[in-house]
Amino acid sequence: MKTISSRDNAQYKEYKHLATSSQARRKAGLTLLDGVHLCQAWLDLRGLPEQCIVSETALKNPEVAEIVGKIEHQRAHCIAMPDALYNAISQVEHGVGVMFVVPTPERAVPDALAVSAVLLDNVQDPGNVGSILRSAAAAGIKQVFCSGGTAFCWSPKVLRAAMGAHFVLDIFENVDLAALMAKAKVPTLATSGYATKRLYEMDLRRPVAWVFGHEGQGVADDLLSLATQTVVIPHLGQVESLNVAACAAVCFFEQVRQNQS
Template identity: 80%
Template sequence: MKTITSRDNAQYKDLVKLAGSAQARRKSGRTLLDGVHLCQSYLQLRGAPEQCIVGETALHNREVMEIVGALQAQHAHVLALPDALYNAISQVEHGVGVMFLIPTPERVVTEPLKVSAVLLDGVQDPGNVGSILRSAAAAGITQVYCSAGTAFCWSPKVLRAAMGAHFVLDIFENVDLPALVSNSQVLSLATSGYATQRLYDVNLRQPVAWLFGHEGQGVAHDLLALASHQVVIPHAGQVESLNVAACAAVCFFEQLRQNQG
């Protein structure tokens, strides 16, 4: 276990940049997982991180010590920081004091869609993106494709909202969604408040490419026109529409219901 006590340490400065800058995370191809649950999930599903960072107080926490012990058994890198230095890079208020430095996967689309997938067109809110990833993973969907205008999936806010879903998903970013849909070998469904066909009237016992769009503008018109079906989720009451993350969850679990039924 290595210890850093100076803010002027080059390695520590690098962590500060990664914690506070989306541009730094994209440029370096790395991000930080903050908190016990995310670190445990990564360790279980992906293995050892590039580095584990712990605050001095956290070294007395049982769950943190279990993580550190497992990493040391694998001869992985563990970095200890005084609490003041750790708290300066952590974005979790009242967190336990452990984070992982991990590489962010860069995947390139090489073949047409053949299984159920999620396509996010300009979904900008990190909380919504994270919630959609979490629901997709829970429903057994394993592929997610994001347009250039969608929130960066490996940002701290998306990671926290997804609660470990990233580690069971194949996530593709900066994807040309119209080209992906045009070449798709599966049914494509776009949700739209102007559609007349109900979600519940579509046969979902087959692979589906789910299209969800910008929180205010919805799916782009060119992409909407390419969809096999445009569907609406009926709702009662005076609200105009569902939140995009709630809409996605309804769609995924209606597909799961039909397949299980």
């Protein structure tokens, strides 16, 4: 295992850059997975990381030692560093002290929507995007397409909220959602508070593509008009709408329910 002990180390500076700049992450095509859960999920679902960074204290943690053991056994790179250096690149408060450097997959957008999918139009909040990815994965959906304005999926906050869902999904970013919807081979269903068709009236026993929009403004008008159908989740209360991640969960699991019954 290699050790870094100085803030002036060139590799350390690179990590710090990755940790603090989303532009640096995009440019390098790399991101950081922080914490035992995400690292373990990567090992289980995707294999070895490019690098594994551990704090000196974390080396004594049995869960971390197990992760390091697996990686070194396969001759991948582990880098240890003093806690102070580790904490300066970690974005998790009171974290355990283990981090993976992993590639952020760049995939070519499929020719046409042909399986169950999620389209995110300008969803801003990283916590919401992460929760939607997590619910989609739990509901067995495989593809996620994000507009340019949607929060960057491979940012630390989205990764943390999604709890490993990234590793079982095919995520496409900066996608022209209008073009994708125009040539879809499955029905595209956009949620809207103004729709008249209720979610529970839809036949969801087939692949569909769900379209969710901005936290305040909802799905953009051009996408609403391209959708096969706009649907509403019926509300009983005086409150105006659901959080977008709650709305997505309700839609995905209504689809699960119909397919199981």
